Amino acid sequence: METSSNHEETQKSGWRKFLPYIGPGFLVSLAYLDPGNMETDLQAGANHGYELLWLVLIGLIFALIIQSLAANLGVTTGKHLSEVCEVEYPLFVKYCLWLLAEVAVIAADIPEVIGTAFALNILFNIPLWAGVLLTGFSTLLLLSLQRFGVRKLELLITILVFVMAGCFFAEMSYVNPPVSGVLKGNVCAQTGW
Structure with missing residues (x-):
């Protein structure tokens, strides 16, 4: 009888260990659903039909490989990539990596902000400058939810x-x-x- 209850406890704790990863998984899934990716895929489909679907599939496979490598790094070391870089590289390289990461984030976010402003303009006839401000405000609002x-x-x-x-x-x-x-x-x- 005890082994049965121990098995149930182990199973419950297994699910309890798994459930906290669902939320971060949905956060990561936004990388595939952001308006820039969707718009680019739709525009390519409008221009080329189904001819470029293989490219989307290959990109998805490579992204899954990179995410798998990042997960393996986290599981084996207990640290994420920036923490490992902080430990492994000299100060000059760390600052160069930080600047490159900031430039990459800015370059990736500018099209998202502009795309959202255009979408708000098309859907609700909101001026572009107001759409950019609304997008920035909504981002700050989402970030403020972390307080809760x-x-x-x-x-x-x-x-x-x-x-x-x-x-x-x-x-x-x-x-x-x-x-x-x-x-x-x-x-x-x-x-x-």
Whole structure:
């Protein structure tokens, strides 16, 4: 009887260990759902049909590999990449890496802010300057949610991801793309591979 209850305890603790990772997983999933990626994919699809789907698939595979390597680093060392860099590199290299990271973040965020401002302009006829200010304000508002605990922020992001997924599947059911075209676009042989 005791072994049965111990097994149940182990199973519960296994789920309890797993559940805290769901929120961060949804936070990471935003990298694939951001407006810049979606807009680029949709525009490429509008111009080239299904011919470039293989490129999206290859990019997704490489991103999964990089995330797997980052997870392995975290599991084996107990530190994330910036902490490992801090320990391993000299001061000059650390400052260079920090500056490069800041430039990369700025370069990645500018199109997102401008894209959101254009989307607000198209949807609600809000001037671009006001759209940029609203985007910045919404970012600060989301960051301020961390005061109430990171789990609340994770819950909000999870809800937003499900809303985006629902909208995407609703659009896909409306468009109803041909399965043969989608499969043909994912074949790398079409591009000479």
